[in-house]
Amino acid sequence: MSAAAKNNQPATGISPVPPWAHGICAGLHASGCREVIYVPDNPLSHILRVLARDYPDMRATLATREEEALGIAAGLYLGGARPALMMQSSGLGNTLNALGSLLVAYQIPALFIISMRGDPGEWNWAQVPMGRAVVPVLNAFGIQHAAIERSETAEETIRTAAALAFGTRQPVACLLPRRLTTSGGRS
């Protein structure tokens, strides 16, 4: 685990890890993903904590911007890895040209884990337009996607999405709705 990812751990007042974060990490590991490239978001911090603590053979790489993260993921794939990308939905907007002209055009697979803003539960007006655009944008690129609605389905959703991505060489997205990430996903 890199120093950058370790620094992501809160020093004090650590909240309990929500069960969906464990499911996502288990799904990534079972799918052979050992490389996670990310730009941080609050819900994703739970996943990063679990990775750092429980998955010593997985490595996180912090990017300065989501588009850059796609480039790093592409290079990792060319080198034989199965990359997962983690970002907030706002960051998906920063990736679009790279998504089309690198991952889709070259058939370079990556598993996207996208924490949602602007969906039900949102309070910030500025986050709503990009949030509304996420699914139409993914559809416009032909990128298949699934939402993780409950903690119980997190691991399976990640595993099946990863099988699709790496089996058929395309980017595939798993969305984390706010109703999952802000309730802890306890159903």
Add this chain to the structure above:
Amino acid sequence: MNRIEAIRCISNTLTDEPVIVSLGHPAYDLFAAGDRPLNFYTWGSMGLTSSIALGLARARPDRRVMALDGDGSLLMNLGSLATIGVYAPPNLCIVVMDNGEYGTTGGQKTATGGAADLEGAARALGIARAGTVRDEAGLEAMLRESRSLPGPWLVVAKVEESAPTMKPPLDCVFIKQRFMAALGNSEAGIEGTELPQ
């Protein structure tokens, strides 16, 4: 030194290094200087050459990885130098063809045609082994040094624009599969498989 002279100079030093090359004129000139399966020609994703090379360098620490970028492209993704400064892969060498203009789109001036200094930016962002060269002798000397001292390296080659004469293959999937096979990372199934009996 113009760009094709600089790229020929780089190409002549290559052995088994994978090279990620920026779209447009740098890719055209690398192809003209000598096509090889270990050249990864980008046809889009402007700015991401050094990021792709960083990912490859992290996945394959056993190989020296080169990025061949342009000044306009790198200026789009300067954050990449900060990330490279943090993870500091010793096997990564970035060479920037710095002509101070957007050569592929008609010669509009870039920021390095004004006050910007990519060597200084690299140093400030944590890449200590950074340098600027202005002729082929200087470029050859710095490339030699980059083989003997661990990276990450950033070499800024000040060049004049030159007219490209060739285009690399356009098929992105072909470029990728040829490149991965040459690295020993062939994608599953591309040659067919036997069914279990």
